Amino acid sequence: MGERADKLKQVRLQTPVSDEDIAALEIGSVVFLDGVIYTARERVYEKILNDGETPPVDFANLSNVNFHCAPAAACNDDGSYNVGAVTATASFRFAKYLKRWFAETGARVIIGKGGMSQKHYDELFVPAGAVYLTTVGYGTGALLGRGIKHVRAVNWLDELGIAQAMWILELENFGPLLVESDIHGNSLFERNNAEINERVESLYEGLKPPALRRFGETRDKTEELI
Amino acid sequence: MKDQEQGKMIRADAIEQAANRIMSNAAIDIPEDYLSGIRAMIDTEKGDLSAFVLEAMLENWQAASEDRRPMCADSGLPRYYVKSGNEARLEGGFVELEHRLRRATAQATHDIPLRPNRVHPITRQDNNNNVGMNAPEIEYSFEPDADWIDITTVHKGGLFGSDYRMLFPGDGIDGIKRFFLDVLLAFGKRGLACQPAIVGVGLGGSKDTCMMLGKQAACLRTVGSNHPQAEVAKLEGELQELGNRTGLGAMGFKGTSTVVGCNIEVGYTHTGGMPMSVHCFCLSSRRATARLHGDGSVEYRTDPQWFTPYMRRNSVGWDGGAGAVAGAAE
Structure with missing residues (x-):
């Protein structure tokens, strides 16, 4: 890690991540993971939550860490898998599934890209005692790929394809990740956004607005934009 | 005479081989100009978190090159930009070129591996090879007084x-x-x-x-x-x-x-x-270019050199570049 990383607190965690470890996480700390995680995104959520299909694994005995990810991977002829790089996909799109996902699978740690909104932390994560770890840069795909020691299984591969299938991954020193939200719902992104937002008005100062507006600049769809 | 002409023809196999190589170069090796730009940004970045992210990216690009694995798992939508010299002659013509680029895309997706990102927009069906209807895109431009073709791949996620x-x-x-x-x-x-x-x-x-x-x-x-x-x-x-x-x-x-x-x-x-x-x-600004000559030689680079004076011409005819862009800054 570079010299700026030395200014940040570093933590190494074992999955399933214990209550004590989750409670101790501070936003802005750098995390490396050992153990087992699984990938699940829109198609897996829909199969289990909406279509009522039986999960292919027993989450309680597997892991409490859900990675919003699709790996760059290929299936070898001998049935093994070649995982090159792994990076996260933007998580905000999956908020609508998470209340039930937390309740039905016991997930407590979400790894993804971009975090969630404060509303979703307050309404979904805090009641479930869950935290959010964000991948770094979007992404350190090669570094995260190095942290995957073994692909234990790939579920629904034929039906969902490589990108949407549910991958069960065994990790060693998997990272870097950053603690984006803690169990109280504090969010690193929300804090940074608040600071950045203070300057936004001054950025536009002296620039005259365009002649033709767009929806979004007004929410009233009956209004004319000229 | 006929033999001589065929000797100058760019072979389809060479096109496919070069396409496979640029697919891999693009996915794995960050272009030098981008890397230098990021190094310069770290020096002036005062935000510790932002600087930490950039340092992690430097480490990531190094890991990608060392391990020969993609720098990012969202390997984007692989696509091609072909610049053909006006005098270039291709074995099998452009139909064969497109066939070879599609084959290289599927092959590279499995071999590197890339993520098979391309799906049907409604059914979400995935061919698992980044090839499909209107995919990969192949865009063309031309260059006067040249007998080479440049093939550039871009993986933009x-x-x-x-x-x-x-x-x-x-x-x-x-x-x-x-x-x-x-x-x-x-x-x-x-x-x-x-x-x-x-x-x-x-x-x-x-x-x-x-x-x-x-x-x-x-x-x-x-x-x-x-x-x-x-x-x-x-x-x-x-x-x-x-x-x-x-x-x-x-x-x-x-x-x-x-x-x-x-x-x-x-x-x-x-x-x-x-x-x-x-x-x-x-x-993960992924791009890589190959220039194929009629004599069979191939050169690889990371600067596509896409916007030539000819492409930016402002005149009716082409005068060889003397007045390529009015008011050009030299």
């Missing part, structure tokens, strides 16, 4: 960071700056645009030309390049400076690292309009 707007002449530079800020603030928060990005801006043309030029400006020009026309080059500098004043750094953390380079391309447009597009080529 990102569902976030591009936008289009019809502005009007009266909106002026203010309108351009406002829309530029709008896009960076919309997609830079939380780092959804995967900045620092090479931000490409398309100005003018018709709507599709405007999108195409902006995307090509982002993906096919290097960090540190300038448009040859002084007015355009000046605006590139101003937009880069403005973009790095938003307060957004890498991942949207507080900082100054958002725009590693701003490239603008212009096209003559409707007299009543000033269409504008913005595109962000991300922390």
Whole structure:
């Protein structure tokens, strides 16, 4: 890690991540993971939550860490898998599934890209005692790929394809990740956004607005934009 | 005579081999110009989190090259830009070229491996090889007095960071700056645009030309390049400076690292309009080029050299480049 990383607190965690470890996480700390995680995104959520299909694994005995990810991977002829790089996909799109996902699978740690909104932390994560770890840069795909020691299984591969299938991954020193939200719902992104937002008005100062507006600049769809 | 002609023909096998190699180069090795740009940004970045992210990316690119694994798992939508010399002759013609590029895409997707991102937009069916209807895109341009072809692949990911707007002449530079800020603030928060990005801006043309030029400006020009026309080059500098004043750094953390380079391309447009597009080529700015000659030699590079004086010509005829761009800054 570079010299700026030395200014940040570093933590190494074992999955399933214990209550004590989750409670101790501070936003802005750098995390490396050992153990087992699984990938699940829109198609897996829909199969289990909406279509009522039986999960292919027993989450309680597997892991409490859900990675919003699709790996760059290929299936070898001998049935093994070649995982090159792994990076996260933007998580905000999956908020609508998470209340039930937390309740039905016991997930407590979400790894993804971009975090969630404060509303979703307050309404979904805090009641479930869950935290959010964000991948770094979007992404350190090669570094995260190095942290995957073994692909234990790939579920629904034929039906969902490589990108949407549910991958069960065994990790060693998997990272870097950053603690984006803690169990109280504090969010690193929300804090940074608040600071950045203070300057936004001054950025536009002296620039005259365009002649033709767009929806979004007004929410009233009956209004004319000229 | 016939033998001599065939000797100058660019072989289809050579095209496929080169396409496989640039697919792998693009996915794995960060281009030098982008790397240098990011190194310079770390030196001036005061935000610790933003600087930490950039340092992690340096480590990531090194790991990718050492392990020969892709730098990012979102290996984007692989696509091609082909520049054909006017005198180039291809075995099997352009139909065979397209066949070989599609084959290389499928092969490289499995071998590197890339993520098979390409799916049907409604059924979501995945061929698992990044090939499908209208995919990969192959765009063409031409070059006078040349017998080579350049094949460039670009792997651009990102569902976030591009936008289009019809502005009007009266909106002026203010309108351009406002829309530029709008896009960076919309997609830079939380780092959804995967900045620092090479931000490409398309100005003018018709709507599709405007999108195409902006995307090509982002993906096919290097960090540190300038448009040859002084007015355009000046605006590139101003937009880069403005973009790095938003307060957004890498991942949207507080900082100054958002725009590693701003490239603008212009096209003559409707007299009543000033269409504008913005595109962000991300922390995994993946591009690689091969030049194939008729004698069988192949050269590899990371600068696509796409926008030649011929492409930017402003005259009816082509005079060899003497008056390529009116008011060109030399």
